[in-house]
Amino acid sequence: NAGVTQTPKFQVLKTGQSMTLQCAQDMNHEYMSWYRQDPGMGLRLIHYSVGAGITDQGEVPNGYNVSRSTTEDFPLRLLSAAPSQTSVYFCASSSGGIQPQHFGDGTRLSIL
Amino acid sequence: AQKVTQAQTEISVVEKEDVTLDCVYETRDTTYYLFWYKQPPSGELVFLIRRNSFDEQNEISGRYSWNFQKSTSSFNFTITASQVVDSAVYFCALTPSGGSYIPTFGRGTSLIVHP
Numbered sequence: 253n254a255g256v257t258q259t260p261k262f263q264v265l266k267t268g269q270s271m272t273l274q275c276a277q278d279m280n281h282e283y284m285s286w287y288r289q290d291p292g293m294g295l296r297l298i299h300y301s302v303g304a305g306i307t308d309q310g311e312v313p314n315g316y317n318v319s320r321s322t323t324e325d326f327p328l329r330l331l332s333a334a335p336s337q338t339s340v341y342f343c344a345s346s347s348g349g350i351q352p353q354h355f356g357d358g359t360r361l362s363i364l
Numbered sequence: 365a366q367k368v369t370q371a372q373t374e375i376s377v378v379e380k381e382d383v384t385l386d387c388v389y390e391t392r393d394t395t396y397y398l399f400w401y402k403q404p405p406s407g408e409l410v411f412l413i414r415r416n417s418f419d420e421q422n423e424i425s426g427r428y429s430w431n432f433q434k435s436t437s438s439f440n441f442t443i444t445a446s447q448v449v450d451s452a453v454y455f456c457a458l459t460p461s462g463g464s465y466i467p468t469f470g471r472g473t474s475l476i477v478h479p
Contacts (some may be wrong), residue, residue, distance in 0.1 A: 283465070285467075287469075294470055294471035295455065295457075297466060300466065302465075340407075342409060349461075349464075350414075350416075350459055352399060353411065353467070355410075357408055
C-alpha cells in the first residue's frame with residue numbers, strides 16, 4: 253500500500269538552482285495538490301490539479317511550476333530556488349474535491 | 365474568501381486530562397466540508413474526520429469527539445483522557461462544496477501531553 257510517495261525526503265539547494273520534487277500516487281485519485289508547511293503558518297496550497305492535463309494555482313504559486321501528464325504523477329518544479337522557499341513540502345491526493353486528502357511523507361527542502 | 369482560525373497555538377496538558385482544540389471558520393458558501401488532521405512528531409499528516417455543513421450531529425470515536433455548531437461557525441475537537449501518544453499538531457480545514465474545492469487550513473494547534 254504505497255499511497256502517496258514523495259521523493260526526495262531531504263534536499264539542500266543553493267540559491268538559483270532548480271529542482272523537481274516528485275509525487276506519485278497509486279490510488280487512481282483525480283485530485284492532487286502541493287502544500288508548503290512553514291512554522292506557525294499551517295499548510296498553504298501552492299498548486300493543485302483536478303485531473304490529468306489540468307492544473308491551477310493555489311495561495312502561494314510564485315516560484316513554482318507544475319504539470320500533470322498522468323493521473324499518477326504530479327511533480328513540483330522550483331525554477332530558481334530562493335531562501336524563502338526553505339520549507340517542508342507535502343503532496344496530497346484525494347478521490348474528489350470534498351474527500352479527505354492522503355498526504356505523502358513530505359520533503360524537507362533547505363535553500364542556502 | 366474563506367478562513368479557518370485555530371487560536372490556540374500550543375496547549376500543554378498532563379496525561380488523563382481532557383482537552384478541547386478550537387476551530388472557528390468563515391465562509392460565504394452554504395455548503396462546505398470541515399476536516400481535522402493530525403500531524404504527530406514523525407511528520408506525516410493523518411486524516412481524522414470529515415463533517416459536511418448539513419450534518420450538525422456530534423461525533424464520537426473512542427476518546428475523540430467533535431462538536432460542530434453552525435450557529436457559531438465552530439468545529440471543536442475534544443480528546444478525553446489524553447495520552448502521550450496524542451501529542452501532535454492538529455489542523456482544522458474547510459473545503460467548499462463546489463467550484464474549485466480549494467481547501468483552507470488553519471495554522472494548527474500543537475498539543476503536548478506530559479506523562
